[in-house]
Amino acid sequence: MQKLDRSLIRGFDLFAAMNDEDLDAVLAPVEVRRLAKGDVVFAQGDPADSFFLLLHGRLKVVQVTPDGQQVIVRFVGPGEVYGVAVALGRADYPGTVRAAAESLTLSWRSEHWPALVSRQPRLALNTLQHVGARLQEAHTRIREMATEEAERRVAHTVLRLAEQAGRPTRDGILVDFPVSRQDIAEMTGTTLHTVSRILSAWEDRGLVEGGRQRIFVRAPDRLKVLAERSEAAG
Known part of the structure; x- marks a missing residue:
C-alpha cells in the first residue's frame, strides 16, 4: 500500500x-x-x-x-x-x-x-x-x-451544526454538508412535521434559509437568543 x-x-x-x-x-x-x-x-x-x-x-x-x-x-x-x-x-x-x-x-x-x-x-x-x-x-x-420545547431543541441543534460544520459567508453560516429535516427530527426527538413547521416559520422571519438537504443560518445571534430564552418567556 x-x-x-x-x-x-x-x-x-x-x-x-x-x-x-x-x-x-x-x-x-x-x-x-x-x-x-x-x-x-x-x-x-x-x-x-x-x-x-x-x-x-x-x-x-x-x-x-x-x-x-x-x-x-x-x-x-x-x-x-x-x-x-x-x-x-x-x-x-x-x-x-x-x-x-x-x-x-x-x-x-x-x-x-x-x-x-x-x-x-x-x-x-x-x-x-x-x-x-x-x-x-x-x-x-x-x-x-427532557426539559425543552421542540423549537428550542431544534434551535440548539441547528446552532451546534453551524458551530461544528459551518462555513462562514457574507450573509451567514452554511452547514457544509447535506442535512435533511428528517435528520434534524431524529437529532431532536421530534417529528418531521414539527421540524418542517419550525424551519418554515424561521425562514419567514429571516433566521434560516433551507432546502431538502441544506441549512443556511442567516441570523445566528437571533437564533441563539431563541435557543436560550426561558420557558417562561416562550
Whole structure:
C-alpha cells in the first residue's frame, strides 16, 4: 500500500504531539477507505474489530432504540476518531456509522490499539478526551429533550451544526454538508412535521434559509437568543 503522506494528518489534534518516527509507527498498519454517500462503515452490534479516524467528508452516527426508533447520535467531522469501542472495553459497536457525504476514512485493526498506545500514550489520552467531549454533548442533548420545547431543541441543534460544520459567508453560516429535516427530527426527538413547521416559520422571519438537504443560518445571534430564552418567556 502506498505510504500515507504525514502532512494529511499532522494537523489533527490526535497526532499533534507526535514526531516523525512515532507518526510513522502509528501509520504503518493503517488502511484507507473511500466512502460514497450512504456507505456503511459498520453497523450497530457488529464486532468492534477496528477503530477509525475521518480524514475527509462527514459521517452520521445512528442508533436504533429497543422500541425501534432511529436516533441520530451525532455527525463525525474530519480529524475525529470514532468506533473506538476497543478503548472503552466494548466488544461491539453501539451504533451504525454511515457516510453523509463522500468521505475518506482511516482504519486500524483493534489488535493494534495496545501497541499504539504503549508507544504513544498521548494517543489514548487524546482519544479519551474526545470521547468525553462527545459524552458531554450527548448529556446536553438528553437534558434538552427532557426539559425543552421542540423549537428550542431544534434551535440548539441547528446552532451546534453551524458551530461544528459551518462555513462562514457574507450573509451567514452554511452547514457544509447535506442535512435533511428528517435528520434534524431524529437529532431532536421530534417529528418531521414539527421540524418542517419550525424551519418554515424561521425562514419567514429571516433566521434560516433551507432546502431538502441544506441549512443556511442567516441570523445566528437571533437564533441563539431563541435557543436560550426561558420557558417562561416562550
